[in-house]
Amino acid sequence: MDGYIRAENVRKIYQSGKDAVEAVSGVSFVANKGEFIAILGPSGCGKSTLLMMCGGLEQITSGKISIDGTAVTGPRPNVGVMFQDSTLLPWKTVLENILFPVKIQKRPMAEYRARAEELIEMVGLHGFADKKPHQLSGGMRQRVAICRALVTDPDILLMDEPFSALDAMTRDEMNDALLDIWDRYPKTGLFVTHSIREAVYLADRVLVMTRRPATVVADIRVPFGRPRDPSVGGLAEFNDLCNELRGMIEHKRTPLRSERTGKAA
Amino acid sequence: MSLDSSQQASAIPERAYAIGLPIAVGVAVLAVWQIGVAVSGISPVILPAPSDIVLSFNGITGELLKQGWATGSEALLAFVLSCALGLAAALVLSSSTIAFEAFYPNLVVFQIIPKIALAPLFTFWLGIAAPSRLTYAVFISFFPVALSTMTGLARADANALRLCQAIGASRWQTFFSVKVPYSLPYFFSGAKIAATMSVIGIVIGEFISANEGLGYYILRAQSYGQTARIFAALVLLCALGLLLYVLPVQAERVMRKWWRG
Numbered sequence: 017m018d019g020y021i022r023a024e025n026v027r028k029i030y031q032s033g034k035d036a037v038e039a040v041s042g043v044s045f046v047a048n049k050g051e052f053i054a055i056l057g058p059s060g061c062g063k064s065t066l067l068m069m070c071g072g073l074e075q076i077t078s079g080k081i082s083i084d085g086t087a088v089t090g091p092r093p094n095v096g097v098m099f100q101d102s103t104l105l106p107w108k109t110v111l112e113n114i115l116f117p118v119k120i121q122k123r124p125m126a127e128y129r130a131r132a133e134e135l136i137e138m139v140g141l142h143g144f145a146d147k148k149p150h151q152l153s154g155g156m157r158q159r160v161a162i163c164r165a166l167v168t169d170p171d172i173l174l175m176d177e178p179f180s181a182l183d184a185m186t187r188d189e190m191n192d193a194l195l196d197i198w199d200r201y202p203k204t205g206l207f208v209t210h211s212i213r214e215a216v217y218l219a220d221r222v223l224v225m226t227r228r229p230a231t232v233v234a235d236i237r238v239p240f241g242r243p244r245d246p247s248v249g250g251l252a253e254f255n256d257l258c259n260e261l262r263g264m265i266e267h268k269r270t271p272l273r274s275e276r277t278g279k280a281a
Numbered sequence: 282m283s284l285d286s287s288q289q290a291s292a293i294p295e296r297a298y299a300i301g302l303p304i305a306v307g308v309a310v311l312a313v314w315q316i317g318v319a320v321s322g323i324s325p326v327i328l329p330a331p332s333d334i335v336l337s338f339n340g341i342t343g344e345l346l347k348q349g350w351a352t353g354s355e356a357l358l359a360f361v362l363s364c365a366l367g368l369a370a371a372l373v374l375s376s377s378t379i380a381f382e383a384f385y386p387n388l389v390v391f392q393i394i395p396k397i398a399l400a401p402l403f404t405f406w407l408g409i410a411a412p413s414r415l416t417y418a419v420f421i422s423f424f425p426v427a428l429s430t431m432t433g434l435a436r437a438d439a440n441a442l443r444l445c446q447a448i449g450a451s452r453w454q455t456f457f458s459v460k461v462p463y464s465l466p467y468f469f470s471g472a473k474i475a476a477t478m479s480v481i482g483i484v485i486g487e488f489i490s491a492n493e494g495l496g497y498y499i500l501r502a503q504s505y506g507q508t509a510r511i512f513a514a515l516v517l518l519c520a521l522g523l524l525l526y527v528l529p530v531q532a533e534r535v536m537r538k539w540w541r542g
Contacts, residue, residue, distance in 0.1 A: 073446055097447040103440040107462055107540045117448040120458070150541055 020204055021047035021070065021172070026079035028065050039065045041229045042079070047221075049171075052198060052205040054215035055232075057225030058265065063208045064176050066225075070206060071097050071174045083172065093121060096165035098178040102157035104149040104164075110136065111145040114163045121168065128167055135163040138200070139193060155186035159193065166201060175207045179214070191217055192246060199243045212258050212265075217249055224264050234264050329509040334516070337509035345498070349517045352483055352494040353524070355411060359418035359479035360525055364472050366419065367426025371468075374427075375434040376456065385431055392424045400485050409490035418482025425474035433467025434460050465536055472529035480522045495521075 028040040040062040047053050055063045068074040070081055072090040081088045083095075104113045111132055118128040136145055139159040149157055158178060165173055179187045191214060198205070198218075209215050215222045216238055224234040238257065240248050248254055311331045317323075318330040325333055338345070374384045400417055407413035437460040445455040487496025495514045502510040 071447060073443065091447050091449050093449060095447075097444075099440060099443065101440045103438075103444045105441060105459065105462070116458075120445070120448050120450045120454050148541055 018048050019046045020049040020051075020084060021206070022080075022082045023066075023070070024080045026066065026069060026081055027077045028062065028069060028074065029077045039230060040069070041231050043225075043230075043232050044079075045223055045232055045235065047204060047206065049204055050202050052207065052218060052220050054219035054222045055206060055208045055225060056212060056215040056222050056261065056265075057210065058227055059210055061225045061227040062230035063225050067174050067176050067206055067208045071095055073097070093168065094171045096168065096170035096173045098158075098161050098165045098173070098175040100177045100181055102149070102154075102161040104157055104160055106149050109146050109148055110141060110152070110160050113149065113160055114167050117164060117168050123168065131169070132163065132167050135166055138197070139163055153186075154182050155190060158182065158190060162194070162197065166197070169201070171204060173203050173205045175205065177208050177210070180209065180211070187214070194218060195242075195244050212261050213249070216254060216257050216261070217244075222261060224261060226265065234261075236261065326506050326508050329512060333509045334512040337507075337513050341510060341513065345495075345513060345517055348493060348495050348498045348514070349521060352480070352487065352496065352518070353521045355415055355494070356418065356480045356483045356521065356525060359415055359422060359482060360476055360528070362415075363419045363422035363475045363479060364426055364529075367423045367471060367475065368430055368468060370423070370427045371430035371434060371464075372461070375431050375460075381431065381435065385428075388424060388428050388431070392428055396421045397485060400489055403486070404490050414483055414486025414491065417486050418479045421482045422475035422478040425478065426468065426471035429471030429474075430464055430468045433464030436467075437463040462540075465540075466533075469529055469533040469536065472532070473526065476525045476529055477522055480518065480525060484518065 023043055023045050026040060026043045027038065030037045030039055043062075043066055045053075055066065057063045065074055069076050070083075070088065072088045072092060072095075076088075083092070105116065108116065111129075114132045114135065115125065115128060118125060118132075133145065136142065139162060141156060141159055141163075144152065144156065149160070152160070161178070165175075179190045182190060195218065207215070207218060219238055222234075222236045222238060223232045224236065225231065226233050236257070239253065240251075315330050315332060318325075318328060329337070374380045374388075399420075403413045403417040403420070407416055434456075441459045441463070442455065445459055450458070483494065484496040487494040488500060491497040495518050499511050499514050502508075502514065
C-alpha cells in the first residue's frame with residue numbers, strides 16, 4: 017500500500033524561554049507498507065525527534081504526519097518502539113519485560129505468552145526467560161527490547177538508534193538478527209541511525225537528513241532485495257552507495273562551515 | 282592454581298581487616314578510657330570506668346530490660362507508623378504534579394526545623410502519656426520517609442517513562458508499575474533514618490514526661506548521681522537502636538533480591 021506513513025512539511029520547534037530551536041524543519045516523506053526505511057544523519061540533525069513525532073511521542077509544531085490515513089496525535093497500539101537504551105525494568109525477568117506492553121494494554125496474557133516464548137527462541141535467548149536484565153549482556157538486553165517491541169505484533173516498528181550503544185561486533189550480530197526478524201515478520205519500519213553502512217545494510221530506502229537545515233535532503237533506494245545476505249556488505253555496489261551517501265552528508269556540511277565563518281566575519 | 286591460592290590468601294585477611302579493625306579501635310578506646318580513669322583518679326560520678334559500667338548491670342539488669350522494653354516497643358511502633366504514613370503521604374502527594382509542587386517545598390522546610398524544640402508542645406497538646414511521645418516520635422521520623430520517597434518517585438528512569446508513554450500506559454499504570462518500584466531504594470534510605478529518629482523521638486518524649494522507659498531511667502539515675510547506671514542505660518539504648526536499624530536494612534536486602542534476582 018502506498019503512502020502508509022505520510023509526513024508533510026513537518027516542523028518541530030523547541031521553545032525554551034525566549035530561544036527557539038528548530039529541531040526539524042519542513043520534512044516530507046512517504047513510507048509504503050512493508051518498507052524498511054533508514055533515517056540517516058549526523059547527531060543533532062533532528063532524526064530522533066522526527067521518529068518520536070511519527071510515534072506520537074513528541075508534539076508536532078506544524079505540518080502533519082498520518083498513518084494509514086489518520087493523523088498521528090499520540091501513541092498507537094499498532095506501533096512498536098525501540099530506544100537506544102534497552103529500557104528493561106530491572107526487577108522484571110526477561111519474559112515479564114517482554115510481556116510488559118501486554119499487561120499494560122490488558123491483552124489476554126496466555127495468548128501472548130506463547131508468542132513471547134516464540135520470540136525468545138527466535139532471537140536466540142533460549143533458557144534466559146527467567147533471568148533478570150542485569151544478568152544479560154548489552155546485546156542480549158537489546159534482543160529482549162526487540163521482543164518487547166514485537167510481542168503485540170505491531171504493524172509499524174520505530175527504532176531510535178537501537179544498536180548505537182553496542183560494540184561493533186555485537187552491533188553486526190544485531191543487524192543480522194534484525195534482517196532475520198524482518199524476513200519472518202514483515203513490518204513497516206523506521207530506523208534512525210548515524211551509521212551509513214548500517215542504514216544501507218538494513219534498509220530498502222535511506223532518507224538522508226542534515227543538521228542545518230534539519231531536513232531530508234535525499235531519498236535513496238537501496239538496490240538489494242530480501243532475504244538479504246551478510247555478503248551484501250562486501251559488494252562493490254554496496255560500498256559505492258555508502259560513499260555516495262557519505263558524499264551527501266559531507267557535501268551538506270561544507271557550505272555550513274563557510275556560512276558560519278561568513279557570519280562570524 | 283597460584284592465582285587461586287593468592288586470591289584466597291588475600292580474601293581472608295581483607296575480611297578480617299574489615300571486621301577486626303573497627304573492633305580493635307573500639308577496644309583501644311575502652312582501654313584508654315579504663316586506664317585514663319584509673320590513672321587520673323577521676324570521680325566515678327563524673328566518669329565511671331568501663332568496668333564500673335559493666336559491674337553496674339549487676340542487680341539492675343531486670344529493671345533495665347523492663348525500661349528498655351517500654352522504650353523499644355514504643356520506638357518500634359513509632360517506626361512502623363512513620364514508615365506507613367510517610368509512604369502513604371509520598372504516594373498521595375506525588376500522584377499529581379500540583380500536589381507535589383505545592384507540598385514538596387513545604388516538607389523540605391519542615392524537615393529543616395529543629396523539631397526537638399517542638400517536643401514540649403506535644404505534651405501540651407496530647408498530655409503526658411504514651412500517645413504524646415508516640416506522636417512526637419512519628420512526627421520527627423515521618424519526614425525523612427515521606428521526603429525521600431517523594432524524591433524517588435520524581436526521579437524514575439526517564440527512558441522507562443517514555444516506554445510507558447509509547448505503549449499507552451495510563452498515569453496510574455505508569456505510577457504503580459514504574460515510578461513506585463523505582464522509588465523503593467529511596468524509601469528504604471528514608472526508613473533507615475526513621476529507624477534512628479524514632480528511638481530519639483521516644484527518648485526525648487521520655488525526658489519530658491514519662492514514668493517508665495530508658496529516658497526516664499536516665500533522668501532518675503542522674504538525679505541520684507548514679508553515672509554508671511546512665512551509661513548502662515545508654516548501652517541498652519545503643520543495642521535498641523541497632524536492633525531497630527536492622528529492620529529496614531533486612532527489608533532492603535529482600536527488595537534488592539527482588540530487584541536484581
